[in-house]
Amino acid sequence: MSREEIFSKVQDIFRDIFDEDDLVIEDTTSSDDLEDWDSLNHINLVSAIEKEFKIRFALGELQSLKDVGAMIDLMVKKLS
Amino acid sequence: MPSRLSYPYHDRLLSKKKSIKKELLSQENFIEKNIAVLGGSTTSEIINILDLYLLKNGIKASFYESEYNKYYEDALFENPELEAFKPDVIYIHTTQVNLIHTPHTANTLEEIEQLFEKELQRYTSIWKGLEKYNCALIQNNFDLPPERSMGNLDFYDPHGKVNFIHRLNQAFAHEAYARKNLYINDINYLSSSVGLDTWFNKNYWYGYKYAVSYDAIPMLSHNLSNIINAIYGKTKKCLVLDLDNTCWGGVIGDDGLDNIQIGSETAIAEAFSAFQQYAKDLKDRGITLAVCSKNDFANAKEGFTHPDSILKFEDFTSFKANWDPKFQNMIEIAKEINIGIDSLVFVDDNPVERDIVSSQVPHVSVPDVGDDITEYIAHLDKGGYFEPIALLEDDTQRNKYYEDNKKRLDEEAQYTTYDDFLLSLDMQAEIKPFSPVYLDRITQLTNKTNQFNLTTKRYTFAEIENMASSDAYITLYGKLSDKFGDNGLISIIIGEIKEQTCHIDLWLMSCRVLKRGMEEAMLDALVHACQTSNIKTIIGYYYKTNKNSMVEDLFAKFGFSLQTQNGEDSIWELSIKSYQQKQKNIRVNDE
Numbered sequence: 001m002s003r004e005e006i007f008s009k010v011q012d013i014f015r016d017i018f019d020e021d022d023l024v025i026e027d028t029t030s031s032d033d034l035e036d037w038d039s040l041n042h043i044n045l046v047s048a049i050e051k052e053f054k055i056r057f058a059l060g061e062l063q064s065l066k067d068v069g070a071m072i073d074l075m076v077k078k079l080s
Numbered sequence: 081m082p083s084r085l086s087y088p089y090h091d092r093l094l095s096k097k098k099s100i101k102k103e104l105l106s107q108e109n110f111i112e113k114n115i116a117v118l119g120g121s122t123t124s125e126i127i128n129i130l131d132l133y134l135l136k137n138g139i140k141a142s143f144y145e146s147e148y149n150k151y152y153e154d155a156l157f158e159n160p161e162l163e164a165f166k167p168d169v170i171y172i173h174t175t176q177v178n179l180i181h182t183p184h185t186a187n188t189l190e191e192i193e194q195l196f197e198k199e200l201q202r203y204t205s206i207w208k209g210l211e212k213y214n215c216a217l218i219q220n221n222f223d224l225p226p227e228r229s230m231g232n233l234d235f236y237d238p239h240g241k242v243n244f245i246h247r248l249n250q251a252f253a254h255e256a257y258a259r260k261n262l263y264i265n266d267i268n269y270l271s272s273s274v275g276l277d278t279w280f281n282k283n284y285w286y287g288y289k290y291a292v293s294y295d296a297i298p299m300l301s302h303n304l305s306n307i308i309n310a311i312y313g314k315t316k317k318c319l320v321l322d323l324d325n326t327c328w329g330g331v332i333g334d335d336g337l338d339n340i341q342i343g344s345e346t347a348i349a350e351a352f353s354a355f356q357q358y359a360k361d362l363k364d365r366g367i368t369l370a371v372c373s374k375n376d377f378a379n380a381k382e383g384f385t386h387p388d389s390i391l392k393f394e395d396f397t398s399f400k401a402n403w404d405p406k407f408q409n410m411i412e413i414a415k416e417i418n419i420g421i422d423s424l425v426f427v428d429d430n431p432v433e434r435d436i437v438s439s440q441v442p443h444v445s446v447p448d449v450g451d452d453i454t455e456y457i458a459h460l461d462k463g464g465y466f467e468p469i470a471l472l473e474d475d476t477q478r479n480k481y482y483e484d485n486k487k488r489l490d491e492e493a494q495y496t497t498y499d500d501f502l503l504s505l506d507m508q509a510e511i512k513p514f515s516p517v518y519l520d521r522i523t524q525l526t527n528k529t530n531q532f533n534l535t536t537k538r539y540t541f542a543e544i545e546n547m548a549s550s551d552a553y554i555t556l557y558g559k560l561s562d563k564f565g566d567n568g569l570i571s572i573i574i575g576e577i578k579e580q581t582c583h584i585d586l587w588l589m590s591c592r593v594l595k596r597g598m599e600e601a602m603l604d605a606l607v608h609a610c611q612t613s614n615i616k617t618i619i620g621y622y623y624k625t626n627k628n629s630m631v632e633d634l635f636a637k638f639g640f641s642l643q644t645q646n647g648e649d650s651i652w653e654l655s656i657k658s659y660q661q662k663q664k665n666i667r668v669n670d671e
Binding site for chain 1: 096
C-alpha cells in the first residue's frame with residue numbers, strides 16, 4: 001500500500017471519528033489543530049486505525065509522534 | 081433501525097457512532113432516564129455505546145460519570161452532584177483490575193478468609209451506601225485475570241487469584257439473588273464468550289486505563305442495555321417462528337412428515353432439535369410462542385406431530401399458517417395475544433420474508449439470523465431480546481393464562497348475556513393494600529403494562545416499597561381467579577392523598593382480564609378505602625401514550641367529570657359521596 005493510499009484511508013477514518021465529511025488533514029496536522037482531538041477521540045482514532053489496517057501500535061509508540069505525517073510514516077514502516 | 085446495533089457486533093460501530101446517534105434520535109416516544117456510571121477504570125466509550133443501544137430501545141439517557149476510579153468514594157461519601165442528578169440507575173463498572181485484597185502465597189488460610197471478607201465488604205458497603213438513591217443498581221461481577229501465575233492450581237488452591245475471583249462471584253450471585261434492587265452485569269460470562277485475550281488489551285489498559293478492550297465494549301454496553309431494558313419492561317414477550325427450515329429442516333408440504341429433518345438421526349436434524357429445545361426453554365419461562373408460516377394449515381400442524389418434534393402444536397398461542405403476507409400475520413398475532421407489535425421477535429431463514437416484515441412492521445424485531453440453523457440460537461440469545469430481571473411464578477404461569485383464556489372464549493359463546501357468562505365464571509378477587517410478598521410482581525407489572533395504564537408511570541422496586549409503607553398513599557393490588565384457573569396478580573392502583581383528596585397516580589391492569597368486571601372492582605375498592613380515610617374526592621389522570629388509547633374513556637365511563645383537557649391528556653374528578661358500587665359478578669376478599 002502506498003503512502004498516498006494509507007493517507008487517504010486515514011483521512012476517511014478522521015472524517016468518521018470527527019463526523020465531518022469534508023475534513024481535510026495534512027502531514028502537519030496535530031491535535032492542536034483539531035478542537036475535537038482530545039484524549040478520548042485519540043483512542044478512537046488509534047483503535048479505528050489498528051482495525052482498518054490490521055496493525056498494532058506498541059505501548060508508547062504513538063506518544064513521541066508530533067503530527068499526522070509522523071504517524072503515517074510509522075504506519076508505512078509497519079505495513080511494508 | 082441501524083443494523084450495526086444488532087448482534088453480531090459491528091466493527092464500525094465505534095467510529096460511526098455520531099451518525100448512528102442522529103438517526104436514532106429521529107425516532108419518537110422516548111422515555112427519559114438518568115444513569116450514573118461509577119467506574120473503576122475508564123468508562124467514556126462504554127457510555128457512548130450504551131447511549132446508542134438504549135436509544136435504539138426508546139430510552140433517552142442522561143449520564144453522570146464518576147471521576148476516574150472514584151466509584152468507591154462516589155458511593156460512600158456525601159455527593160451533592162450525584163444527589164442532584166437523581167439517578168434512576170447506577171452502574172458500578174468494576175473489574176478484576178480493581179481487586180485490592182487479593183491473596184498471596186505467604187498468606188495463611190485464615191488470612192485469605194479475612195481478605196475475602198474485606199473485599200466482599202467493599203462491595204456490600206457500596207451497595208448499602210447507594211441505597212439512599214432508591215434506584216436500581218447494576219454491578220459487574222469479575223472477569224478472570226489475563227494471567228495465572230500458579231497455572232491450573234490457581235483455580236483450586238485458595239491462594240490462587242482465579243479461585244478467589246470465583247468465590248467472589250459466587251458471593252455476588254448470592255447477594256444479588258437476595259437483594260431486590262441489585263442486578264449483576266455478568267462480565268465473567270461476556271469475557272468467556274469473546275475470550276480473555278480479546279476482552280483485556282494491555283495496551284489500552286496501560287495506555288488509556290480501559291479495563292475492557294475496545295473490541296469488547298459494544299458487547300459489554302449491549303449487555304448492560306439489556307438489563308436496563310428489562311428493568312423498564314422493554315423485554316420482548318413473544319417469539320414468532322417460521323416453520324420450513326426454521327423449526328425443522330426441509331419443506332413439510334413437499335417432503336412430507338417422514339422426511340423433514342428433526343430428531344437425532346442426522347447432524348442437521350440435531351441442530352434443528354436444539355433450536356426447538358431453546359424455543360421450548362423460552363416458553364417454559366414465560367415467553368409466548370407463535371407460528372407465522374407460508375404453508376397449508378393442515379400440513380403445518382402435522383409437522384409438530386413428528387415423534388421427535390420437541391415443540392407441539394399446543395405450545396403455540398397463535399398459529400398462522402396461510403398464504404397471506406407475513407407482516408399482516410404479525411399484526412394478527414399481536415392482536416390475538418393482546419400484546420404490542422413491538423413485543424414480537426421474528427425468526428425466519430428466508431431473507432426476503434425477514435425484509436418484508438422488518439420494512440412493513442418496523443417495530444417487530446427481526447434478527448438477521450442468516451440461513452444456517454447453527455447460528456439461530458446465538459442471534460436470539462446474544463440479541464438479549466428476552467432478558468428477564470427475575471423469574472417470577474407469574475411468568476412461568478403466563479402461557480397457561482392464555483390457554484385458559486381460550487377456554488373462556490369458547491364458553492362465552494354459549495351464554496345469552498355477557499352478565500350470565502361472567503356470573504358463570506365464578507370469579508373471586510383479592511383486592512388489598514400492597515404486601516411484601518407481592519412487591520416483585522407489582523414492580524414488574526408497573527414496568528411492563530402499556531395498554532390498560534392510565535398514567536404509564538414506571539417505578540423501581542424501592543419506590544414501590546416506599547409507597548407501600550407510606551401513609552400518604554393508598555395502594556391496592558388485585559388478584560383474580562375463576563373456574564378455569566388463577567389469573568394471578570393483574571391490577572394495581574396507587575393513590576396519593578393530599579388534603580382529603582386522592583390523586584390516582586397509577587392505575588393499570590393486565591389485558592388478559594379485560595372486561596371481566598375487575599376494572600370496576602378495583603375502583604369500588606379504591607372508593608371504599610377513600611371512604612374509610614375520610615376522603616371526599618378522587619382525581620384521575622389520563623396521560624396519552626401511543627399504546628393506552630383503550631382507556632382514554634375510562635374515567636368518563638365510570639362517572640368522573642372532566643376537569644382539564646390538556647392536549648390529549650386529561651384530568652378527571654369524582655365526588656364519592658353518592659358513589660354506587662359498580663361490579664356485581666366477582667366475589668371480593670371472600671365476602
